[in-house]
Amino acid sequence: MTHPSSRRTAPLHTGWTARSASAGVPEPLAERLAGQGVAATVPGCIHTDLMAAGLIPDPYLDDHERLLGWIGRCDWEYTTTFTHEAGTGDEHHELAFDGLDTVATVLLNGTEVARTANQHRSYRLDVTELLADGDNELVVRFAAPVPYADAQSLALGQRPQVNHHPFNAMRKMAANFGWDWGIDAATVGIWRPVRLETWRTARLGTVRVLATASVGRDEAAQGTRDQAGPAEGARGHLEVRADVVTAPGAPSGTVSVRLAGGRGEPTASATVPADGGPAVVRLEVDDVDLWWPRGHGAQPLYDVEVTFAADGALLDTWRTRTGFRSVRLDQTPDDDGTSFTLVVNDRPVWVKGANWIPDDAFVHRVDRARYARRLDQAEQAGINLLRVWGGGIYEADDFYELCDERGILTWQDFAFACAAYSEDEPLRSEVEAEARENVARLTPHPSLVLWNGSNENVWGVREWGWEPLLAGRSWGWGYYTELLPAVVAEEDGTRPYTPSSPWSDDPAVPPNDPDHGSMHSWEVWNRLDWTRYRDDVPRFMAEFGWQGPPTWATLTRAISDDPLTPESPGMQVHQKAIEGHKKLSLGLVRHLAIPDDMDDWHWAMSWNQATAVQVAVEHLRSWSPRCTGSVVWQLNDCWPVTSWSAVDGDERPKPLLYALRHAHADxxxxxxxxxxxxxxxxxxxxxxxxxxxxxxxxxxxxxxxxxxxxxxxxxxxxxxxxxxxxxxxxxxxxxxxxxxxxxxxxxxxxxxxxxxxxxxxxSALAAPVLETTLETCPGGYRVRVRAQNLVRDLTLLADKLHPDARVDDQLVTLLPGEEATLHVAVPDGVTLDAEAVSAPRVLRSLNQLVEADR
The missing domain is CATH 2.60.40.10 (Immunoglobulins)
Structure with a gap:
C-alpha cells in the first residue's frame, strides 16, 4: 500500500542520536550513554542501535539476554534535527509516526506535541504552528517499558498472565517481554517510518477498501461435475469509504475511485461537503476474476486508485490493490457438534495452516524481502493459511500484500494473548483506537479472511483457574464480545469474526471442546505422547505442536558452550518452555533411546518433532470433513531457540518443514x-x-x-x-x-x-546400507541415494555442509532397492564432495539412531 502521492512527504529517518535518559540504573554503560549518545537508526530500536555502535554484544548469543536486561529498565531519548523551508500560509504540516515503541513523549522545538502509549497505533500530529523556517529539533523520549508495565499493573489492578512481566498492562507487543519461545528484550524506539507531510485545502484520511463477490454458480461445491474448477458468473462489489480532512474554508469536493486490472477501468465518485467527512463510493463489476486461496485457483489483483479533487484541482491520491472473493465462516450446528469451516467463493477450504509469530524479536528488521523468504518456505510446506498470533504485532502491509499475491489466507488475531486485560481507561480507548486503525488498514487484502478477538484468553478464565484471581475485575470479555466485533462490523463488515481461539461458539460450552468450533491441543506435548494426537477428532485444530532444536548451523552459531550438551548453560538459555528439556526427553524415549552423543541427540529431537507433527496433520486430514483444518504451532521463530517452529531463527528450514510438505500433499x-x-x-x-x-x-x-x-x-x-x-x-x-x-x-x-x-x-531396523553418487547441476548438486536395505526417514542435513546450503526434500523412506534424488542448492563458489555429502553426520536416517542404541 502506498502513501498518497499528491501531498508532499519528507521522510525523517536520518541524523538521529539516542541517549540514556535514566538516573540510578546500576549499569556503567547507561551512565556513560546519558551524556554521550550513539547514532540511531530509524526505523529501529535501542538494542540494534547499541549493537551497531559496538557497545553491547548480540542479545541472541549465549547468555547475553541476561546481561542486557538493564536496557528495558532505562528511559531513552531520540533526537534529530531537520531543515524546513517555510511555504505559503495556507499549508498544513503534520508529523506522521507509523509506529512508536511504546510510551513516548514527542517534542518539536522544545514544545510537547504528543504523549503516546500504544505500539500498535500510528500518530499524526499537527505541527503547523511549531515549525521554524530552517533547522528544527525533534525529540522523542521513551519511558522504560519494564517499570512502566509494573506500575500500570498496580494502577489498573493485577490480572493473571503467563509471563514474568505484566505485558497485559500496556499496549505493547506481548512477546517483547519474552515467551516460552521468545527472548526477554523489551525494546524502545521509532520502529516504523516517520515523516513530515504537507498539504493544502484538504487531504484523504483513512481509506477502507471492501471488495467482495457474489458467485453466480459453483457446481463443484455441490458435487455435480467431475472437476472442481473456479466458480463462474461472479459479480464483484467494491465499496470504498474515504475520510476527507479539510482546512477551514475548503470548498466541497469529489472523491473518485478507479478500478484497473480487469476488463476495462470502471470509475465512480461521490461528493464531499465543504467541512469534509466520509465519502462512500460503490462500483459493481460484472464477470469479475475471482481471487482464490492457493491450490484452488488464481489470485488476480485489481489496482484501486482513490483521488480527491476540489475546484478542478487534484488534491490527493491514494492507491492499493485488492481482489474479489466472498468469505464466510460456517459454524452450523450438526449431529457432531458445531462446525468451523472457512468458505471462500462458496467453496469450503480445508485449512493447511501454521501460526505466525514476529519473525524477529527486533521487529523493525523484518522487511519485504524477509517476509517473502518466509512465505516461500510456507509455500514449500504446502501451507494455505497463516494465523497472525495475538501476542505479536499487526504485521506490515508488505506481509499481507505478499499473501494476496500467493493466495495464502491470513487469520488475524487482535493483540491479546494468554492474559486477562483491563477494560478500564486508559486501556479501553487505546484498544478501540488500535482496532479501528488496523481493521481499516487491512481491509483491501483478499487474503485476510478471519478476525479473531484473542488467543486463549477465554479458555484461561474458564478453565485455567484465573477467575478467582480476578476478584470481579474486568478481563477482556467486553472487548471480545462487544467492542471488537462492533469495530469489525463498522470498519469492515465483510469478514467473519470470532471472540477467541479456541472458541466453541457458545459461552455455555467449554471453549476447547473438540466437538465445537476451534480447538488447541497442548496436553499432547505437555503431558502426553504424540501418538495421542489421534485421540481427538476436533472440528478445527487451531494450535498444536512439538518442540525441536534449531538446525545445527544455527545452534552452533548462537551457543558457544564447550562442551555443547542438551543441558549446557547456553542450551538452557535457549530453551524457554517450562520443563522443556524434560518434555523433549519424555517425548522421545517412548520411540527412541535418548542418545548420549550431542550430534545424535540433535538429530533424534529434530526427527521426533517432524514425525510428531506429521502424525497429527495426517490424522486430522484423514477425518475430513468432520475436521476442516489444521494450524500447526508454529511456522517461524524470532531468534535462535529450541521451539515448535518449522523454520528456525536464522531462517533455516528444520526437518519439520519437509514433514509438513509431505502431510499437506494435495x-x-x-x-x-x-x-x-x-x-x-x-x-x-x-x-x-x-x-x-x-x-x-x-x-x-x-x-x-x-x-x-x-x-x-x-x-x-x-x-x-x-x-x-x-x-x-x-x-x-x-x-x-x-x-x-x-x-x-x-x-x-x-x-x-x-x-x-x-x-x-x-524394531529390527539395521544400519543403513546406501550407495551415494554426487553430480553437479544448475544451482548446486544432484545427490542420488540408493538403499540396499530398509532406510527410514533419510535426511540430508545440508546446513552441515555449508550454512547456506539447502536441500529440496528430507525424511524420505526407502525400501530395499529404491532410490531417491535430492537437490542441494549452494551459494556461488561453494563446492561439495561425495565424501562430505555421504558422511554419517550429514546423511542421516532413523536407522542410525536405532543402531546406536543397540
Whole structure:
C-alpha cells in the first residue's frame, strides 16, 4: 500500500542520536550513554542501535539476554534535527509516526506535541504552528517499558498472565517481554517510518477498501461435475469509504475511485461537503476474476486508485490493490457438534495452516524481502493459511500484500494473548483506537479472511483457574464480545469474526471442546505422547505442536558452550518452555533411546518433532470433513531457540518443514488406525484436495523389512475432488506376524503411505546400507541415494555442509532397492564432495539412531 502521492512527504529517518535518559540504573554503560549518545537508526530500536555502535554484544548469543536486561529498565531519548523551508500560509504540516515503541513523549522545538502509549497505533500530529523556517529539533523520549508495565499493573489492578512481566498492562507487543519461545528484550524506539507531510485545502484520511463477490454458480461445491474448477458468473462489489480532512474554508469536493486490472477501468465518485467527512463510493463489476486461496485457483489483483479533487484541482491520491472473493465462516450446528469451516467463493477450504509469530524479536528488521523468504518456505510446506498470533504485532502491509499475491489466507488475531486485560481507561480507548486503525488498514487484502478477538484468553478464565484471581475485575470479555466485533462490523463488515481461539461458539460450552468450533491441543506435548494426537477428532485444530532444536548451523552459531550438551548453560538459555528439556526427553524415549552423543541427540529431537507433527496433520486430514483444518504451532521463530517452529531463527528450514510438505500433499495416502465393525484395525485413507477426480487401483501390502510381500489387497477407487475416501484393510494386511520387522505400504499412483507396527526402538531396523553418487547441476548438486536395505526417514542435513546450503526434500523412506534424488542448492563458489555429502553426520536416517542404541 502506498502513501498518497499528491501531498508532499519528507521522510525523517536520518541524523538521529539516542541517549540514556535514566538516573540510578546500576549499569556503567547507561551512565556513560546519558551524556554521550550513539547514532540511531530509524526505523529501529535501542538494542540494534547499541549493537551497531559496538557497545553491547548480540542479545541472541549465549547468555547475553541476561546481561542486557538493564536496557528495558532505562528511559531513552531520540533526537534529530531537520531543515524546513517555510511555504505559503495556507499549508498544513503534520508529523506522521507509523509506529512508536511504546510510551513516548514527542517534542518539536522544545514544545510537547504528543504523549503516546500504544505500539500498535500510528500518530499524526499537527505541527503547523511549531515549525521554524530552517533547522528544527525533534525529540522523542521513551519511558522504560519494564517499570512502566509494573506500575500500570498496580494502577489498573493485577490480572493473571503467563509471563514474568505484566505485558497485559500496556499496549505493547506481548512477546517483547519474552515467551516460552521468545527472548526477554523489551525494546524502545521509532520502529516504523516517520515523516513530515504537507498539504493544502484538504487531504484523504483513512481509506477502507471492501471488495467482495457474489458467485453466480459453483457446481463443484455441490458435487455435480467431475472437476472442481473456479466458480463462474461472479459479480464483484467494491465499496470504498474515504475520510476527507479539510482546512477551514475548503470548498466541497469529489472523491473518485478507479478500478484497473480487469476488463476495462470502471470509475465512480461521490461528493464531499465543504467541512469534509466520509465519502462512500460503490462500483459493481460484472464477470469479475475471482481471487482464490492457493491450490484452488488464481489470485488476480485489481489496482484501486482513490483521488480527491476540489475546484478542478487534484488534491490527493491514494492507491492499493485488492481482489474479489466472498468469505464466510460456517459454524452450523450438526449431529457432531458445531462446525468451523472457512468458505471462500462458496467453496469450503480445508485449512493447511501454521501460526505466525514476529519473525524477529527486533521487529523493525523484518522487511519485504524477509517476509517473502518466509512465505516461500510456507509455500514449500504446502501451507494455505497463516494465523497472525495475538501476542505479536499487526504485521506490515508488505506481509499481507505478499499473501494476496500467493493466495495464502491470513487469520488475524487482535493483540491479546494468554492474559486477562483491563477494560478500564486508559486501556479501553487505546484498544478501540488500535482496532479501528488496523481493521481499516487491512481491509483491501483478499487474503485476510478471519478476525479473531484473542488467543486463549477465554479458555484461561474458564478453565485455567484465573477467575478467582480476578476478584470481579474486568478481563477482556467486553472487548471480545462487544467492542471488537462492533469495530469489525463498522470498519469492515465483510469478514467473519470470532471472540477467541479456541472458541466453541457458545459461552455455555467449554471453549476447547473438540466437538465445537476451534480447538488447541497442548496436553499432547505437555503431558502426553504424540501418538495421542489421534485421540481427538476436533472440528478445527487451531494450535498444536512439538518442540525441536534449531538446525545445527544455527545452534552452533548462537551457543558457544564447550562442551555443547542438551543441558549446557547456553542450551538452557535457549530453551524457554517450562520443563522443556524434560518434555523433549519424555517425548522421545517412548520411540527412541535418548542418545548420549550431542550430534545424535540433535538429530533424534529434530526427527521426533517432524514425525510428531506429521502424525497429527495426517490424522486430522484423514477425518475430513468432520475436521476442516489444521494450524500447526508454529511456522517461524524470532531468534535462535529450541521451539515448535518449522523454520528456525536464522531462517533455516528444520526437518519439520519437509514433514509438513509431505502431510499437506494435495493427494495424500495415509494409513490410520480405525475401528471398524467393533474391531480395532487399520485403514488406508485417500485425501483428494484437488480439482480433479483421483481414480485408480489402491494397492495395500504388508511387507517385511527386506521388501518381501507377506499379504496384499487392492481396490479400484474413484475419489471425487475435495473429498476423502476410507478403505478398511483386511486382517491379513493389517495384522503383523513379526511386528519388529514388518510394515504396511498403501499407494495410489505416486502417492503412498506407510505404517510401521513397532516403535523404532523396538524394531529390527539395521544400519543403513546406501550407495551415494554426487553430480553437479544448475544451482548446486544432484545427490542420488540408493538403499540396499530398509532406510527410514533419510535426511540430508545440508546446513552441515555449508550454512547456506539447502536441500529440496528430507525424511524420505526407502525400501530395499529404491532410490531417491535430492537437490542441494549452494551459494556461488561453494563446492561439495561425495565424501562430505555421504558422511554419517550429514546423511542421516532413523536407522542410525536405532543402531546406536543397540
Amino acid at each position: 493427494r495424500l495416502v495415509t494409513v490410520q488406525p480405525r475401528r471398524t465393525h467393533g474391531r480395532d484395525g487399520l485403514a488406508a485413507v485417500l485425501v483428494n484436495d484437488s480439482d480433479e477426480r483421483w481414480s485408480g487401483d489402491v494397492v495395500v501390502q504388508r511387507l517385511g523389512d527386506d521388501g518381501t510381500e507377506l499379504a496384499k489387497a487392492h481396490e479400484r477407487v474413484d475419489v471425487a475432488p475435495r473429498t476423502t475416501f476410507t478403505l478398511p484393510l483386511p486382517d491379513d494386511v493389517a495384522t503383523a506376524g513379526e511386528a519388529a520387522g514388518e510394515l504396511v505400504r498403501a499407494h495410489l499412483g505416486d502417492a503412498r503411505g506407510l505404517w510401521f507396527f513397532a516403535e523404532p526402538r523396538d
